Amino acid sequence: MPRAVRERHMLDAAVRVFGRQGYRAAAMDDIAELAGVPQPLVHLYLRSKEDLFVACVRREAGALLAAVRGGVRAGDPAERQLRDGLHAFFQHTVRHPEGWAVLHLHARAQGESSADQVVALRTELVGLVTRLIVSAARDAGGASALGRREAVGLAQALVGAAESLAVWAGGDPSVTAREAVSTLMDLTWPGLAPHLSPIPPSPPHPHP
Amino acid sequence: MPRAVRERHMLDAAVRVFGRQGYRAAAMDDIAELAGVPQPLVHLYLRSKEDLFVACVRREAGALLAAVRGGVRAGDPAERQLRDGLHAFFQHTVRHPEGWAVLHLHARAQGESSADQVVALRTELVGLVTRLIVSAARDAGGASALGRREAVGLAQALVGAAESLAVWAGGDPSVTAREAVSTLMDLTWPGLAPHLSPIPPSPPHPHP
Amino acid sequence: MPRAVRERHMLDAAVRVFGRQGYRAAAMDDIAELAGVPQPLVHLYLRSKEDLFVACVRREAGALLAAVRGGVRAGDPAERQLRDGLHAFFQHTVRHPEGWAVLHLHARAQGESSADQVVALRTELVGLVTRLIVSAARDAGGASALGRREAVGLAQALVGAAESLAVWAGGDPSVTAREAVSTLMDLTWPGLAPHLSPIPPSPPHPHP
Amino acid sequence: MPRAVRERHMLDAAVRVFGRQGYRAAAMDDIAELAGVPQPLVHLYLRSKEDLFVACVRREAGALLAAVRGGVRAGDPAERQLRDGLHAFFQHTVRHPEGWAVLHLHARAQGESSADQVVALRTELVGLVTRLIVSAARDAGGASALGRREAVGLAQALVGAAESLAVWAGGDPSVTAREAVSTLMDLTWPGLAPHLSPIPPSPPHPHP
DNA sequence: TATGAATGAGCATTCATTCAT
C-alpha cells in the first residue's frame, strides 16, 4: 500500500478521533487503531501528536476553503456569489462533521500552531466576503461610503452567523443547506444590498 | 473564612485556568495553587474535575445571561432592546475574557454535561431574541408571516454573528462594544425590521 | 515512615541499580520496586531520572570524601596522613562497591551535571594530596623546588593509581585495603619523600 | 566499495558516537547516518548493537596495545622501555580521544563481553609492565625479593596512574605526552628502581 | 473539617530489529 494512502488513512482517523474527543483527550493509540496501523508508524509519518493535529487542521481548513471557492463563480453578481459560497460552506460542514468539529471546536483552543491555521482560514473567508462587498460597493458608485474597516466588520459578523448556522444545521438533520442559506440571506441581504447596488431595487423585498 | 467565599475563590481560579489552558490541559494543582488552597480541598468542595468545570460553565453562563437580561428594559421597542442586549453582551464578554473563553472555546468541546450548559445558554439567548422577534411580529399584525422555525433560524444567525464579533472585539482593543453593536445592527436590522413593524417603516434606507 | 528515611531508601536503591546497570539501562521502575515504593513517588521526591542520578552521585561523592577526610589527622606527618587517607579511601570503595561504580564507572559518562560532581570530587581529592605535598615541601625548606603544577601532576597520578587499586581490590577479595596502601606507598613514597623532607629523613620525621 | 572498507567506516562512526554518547544513548540510526550507510546494513555486517560495540572495543584496545608495543624496543634497559611505553600510551590516547573514551569511560560499564575486552587489555598492559619488572628484578639477582603478586600490584598502580594522567592530558592541551611521562616516572621510578637493578644504584637519592 | 502524603492508571515517544523487495 502506497505511503500517501496510508498517511491519508491516518489523517482520516485522526480527524475522527480529534473531532470527537478533542486534542488532549485523544490518544495516539486510538488513532492508530482506528487507522489500522501500529502506533509507532503514526509517529514515523507525522512526527508527533501536535504535528499530527496541525496536519489535520491544515487539511480540513484547506478542504473547507476549497469547497467554498469551488462553489462560487467569479463573474456572477454579488448576491449570487454570496448565496453559492454559503451553500457550499453549509454543505461541506454538514457532510464533514468531524472535520468541522476539529476546526470550530478544538483547533482554536489548542496550541498556537493550530489556532494560527484557523485564524488563517477565517482571514481567508472574511477576506473573500470583504472583497465581494468592497468590489460590489465600488461598482455601485460613490452612492454609499463603505470603508474597509466597516466591510471587515460586516464580513466578521456574516462569517460568524454562518458558523453558528453550520452548527445548527449539523445538529438538526431537518435543516438543509438551502434553508440555512435562505435564513442568512433573509437576515443580512437587506442590510448589505444598499451598499452594493447603485439604485435600491425599488422595493428591497418586492412583495406584490 | 466561610465556605462560600473559599468556594468562589476556587471557581475564580478555575475559570482563569480553564479559560487559558482548556479542560484537559488544566491541572487541578494549578487551580488549587492559584486559589491559595490545598488541592484536596478542591475535591472536597467540588467533588471532581468535571464537576468543577461544569460549575464554572454554569456560573459564567448565568453571569453572561444576567448581564444581557440586565441590559434590556422590557417595555422598550424591539430595536432598542436588541441594541441594549447586544451592548451588554459585548461589554460582558470583553470584560470577562477567561469566562468567555470557557464558554465559547472550551465548554462545547468537553463532555456532555458542560456542552449542555452552553446549549442551555444559547437556547436562552436565542429564545430571548426569538421572543423579541415573534412578539414584535405579532404586534405588527399579520403583515408578514414569520413562523417559529424561521424566527429560531434568524436568532441562531444573530447570536452567531454576535459571538463572532465578541471574539473580534476581544482580540482588538480598538473595537468598542458600541461599534460592534452598530456593525451588527446595520447588517441585520434592515432584514429584521419588516417583520417587526406594522408598516415597513418607510424603507429603512430611503432612496428616492 | 518519615520522608527522610523513605528518600534514603530510594537513593540506596538507585545507587544499587545505577551502579549495576548504568544510567540509561537503569529503569525507574526497577529502582522504585527495589526501594519498595510506587514509581511516581520517586518522581515526586526526586523530580526526574537525571536529578535522581545526580543526587546519587552527590551523595556518594560526599560520603567518599568524608571517609577520606575522617581517616586523616591534620597534625600528623605527611606520610602518615597519606597512608591513612589511602586506607580510608580503599576501605570505603571496597565496602561500597555500587557507590564506587556509580562514581568511577557511570557518573563521568553521563550528562554534564553528574560529570561535574565527579570532577569536583577529584578536584577535592587532588587538592588534598596537593596541599599535603606542597605544605610538606614548604616545611622542607628550599631544598627541592617543587612547583604547583608539578605537585598537581603528582597528585593526579597518585589519585589515578589509587582508583586503579580500588578497582583491583574491589574485584579480588583477597586484596586488603592495607595491602593496597602498602603497594601504592612502596611505589610512590620513594619518589615523593625527597621533596617533602629537609634532610633525607634518616628518621623521616624525627620526634625526639 | 569493498565490504571491508564499508565495515571500517561503520566502526569509525560507531567509535565516534559511542565515545561521545555512551552505549545506551548512542542510536544505531546516528551511527549509520554518520557512516553514510543505510541502517539495516549495520545489522547485516555487525549483527547487533552489542556486537558492534564489542567490535569497537576490541579494535580500539588492539590499536592502543599495538601503539604501546610499537613504542618499545625489546633490548632496551627497563627504564627506557617504561618511558617509551608510557610515551606511546599518552600519545595514542590524546590522539584518539573517542577511542580512549570508549575504552576508559564506557566499555567497562556495559555488558560482560565489552568489559572483558577491557580486562584483557589491562591484563596485557599490566603483564607488559609486570614482565618488565620481574625480568629486570631477576637480572638484578636476589637482591630484592619481589613476588609475582607484588609486581602485579605495582603494575596495576602504574597503569592506573597512567590512565589518570591520560585523562588529565586529554583535557588540558598544555600538558604534553612528554610531561606526563616525566611526572609519572619522577613519581614511581625511585620506588621501582631498587627492585630492578643489581646494586641499589648508589641510592637513587644519595643519602651519605 | 482540612491537609500532607501517596498511588494507580494512562500516554507520548524512542529504538533495535526484522520483513519484503
Add this chain to the structure above:
DNA sequence: AATGAATGAATGCTCATTCAT
C-alpha cells in the same frame, strides 16, 4: 547483496483522586 518500510517492546513522566491523620 542491499534497502525502504514497518513493528513490538519498553520507558520516563503526569495527573486526578484518595488515605491517614
